[in-house]
Amino acid sequence: MSIILKAENISKQYRLGTVGTGTISDDFKRWWCNVRGLEDPFLKVGGVNDRSAKATEDYVWALRDINFEVKTGEVLGIIGKNGAGKTTLLKILSRVTSPSTGSIKTRGRIASLLEVGTGFHGELTGRENIFMNGAVLGMSKPEIKRKLDEIIDFSGCEMYIDTPVKRYSSGMTVRLGFAVAAHLEPEILVVDEVLAVGDVDFQKKAIGKMQDLSQGEGRTVLFVSHNMASVRSLCDRGLVLKNGLVTFEGDIQSSVENYLNDDLNKSWHYKNPKPNIRSHINLIEIITSSPKGIHDFNEDITIKIELYCERKIIAPAVSYQILNSDNIPLIHELILNEENTFCQEKGNYCLTSKIKNLKLYQGVYKLNVFFADNFSKNRLDAVTEECKFEIINMKKRPYYWHNGSAIYKESETSWNISKTDA
Incomplete structure (x- = not known):
């Protein structure tokens, strides 16, 4: 074909904070360099196009050397x-x-x-x-x-x-x-x-x-x-x-x-960036079979969820979903107060869910976590699309492996709850 x-070598530069290319003096400098056959002086400067960072220069490269x-x-x-x-x-x-x-x-x-x-x-x-x-x-x-x-x-x-x-x-x-x-x-x-x-x-x-x-x-x-x-x-x-x-x-x-x-090596855990006085999810962590969010097929995986309760919750419920890269939930686990008592007084609680022999196809996955009061039917907190982790095929089981195929799950899940403060 x-x-x-x-x-x-496509590059595009913008000036921050103003409309147009800049001031009259900037435009004159550009014109004068062009007349003399010199390089545009403003193309020698410019910050990286990171929208979350504080600007340190007047110019930014929206694109650079494409x-x-x-x-x-x-x-x-x-x-x-x-x-x-x-x-x-x-x-x-x-x-x-x-x-x-x-x-x-x-x-x-x-x-x-x-x-x-x-x-x-x-x-x-x-x-x-x-x-x-x-x-x-x-x-x-x-x-x-x-x-x-x-x-x-x-x-x-x-x-x-x-x-x-x-x-x-x-x-x-x-x-x-x-x-x-x-x-x-x-x-x-x-x-x-x-x-x-x-x-x-x-x-x-x-x-x-x-x-x-x-x-x-x-x-x-x-x-x-x-x-x-x-x-x-x-x-x-x-x-x-x-x-x-x-x-x-x-x-x-x-x-x-x-x-x-991208950023997988720092995203397998979540910490509430703005703790508040209301009941909320304070921490989520995925404990994988290998460091930094890498998990091998058919190995146990642990989901750790820390809650803060400002008061007694009559019927607390915590659930999490494991989503694939298309944000489709593949696994949904739920813990209710009737099964394991928690949040019956003010304080911090640590809920640990262990899925044995997790069989998910190789790829990147993430979590949705929900915290609710089933008695009042109120959702107290929700964390969505966080804690990325990657399933790999270390043992090379060929008959399980086809990217994008359906879930294969023969797992047994157990929960453990502990109060982490007086």
């Missing part, structure tokens, strides 16, 4: 945490903004769907917006007329097609926008997280359409999503971004695992 898109190639008919998944630079990269690829350094080389027409209502005018009807948006994306009027019924039918908005778009819901706007972009028959289709706004049926339809474009028509798709199940099912390769840098590039399964495993 030939290369249809090539990114070479290099990759995409072949014709390939579906590339671009994944990373919020603020990693995914949308900035797509905007550069779509020519919405220009890079500070580097170049993009493409062949063919690019259609992009970057945010809800991109290119739509609220006062125009859905039908009028189809013609306007199609023209902006490069479709001729006869081409739009020929595909109009197909676009309307795909969007599922026929009842409202002659109603101004300002009266559409965000989901309807996304439906119409995606329908236009997908039927443009572009050589490259760029889709950001906007599909998350649509309902489940539309997401399935949209993913099916993108698969048809790539597999049936040999077109290229660049897809950004936080839904790893969609990324796995649709994409061939993955590009993992972190703090504006490419940290991994490879097949989609390895890319998703790299993304999910």
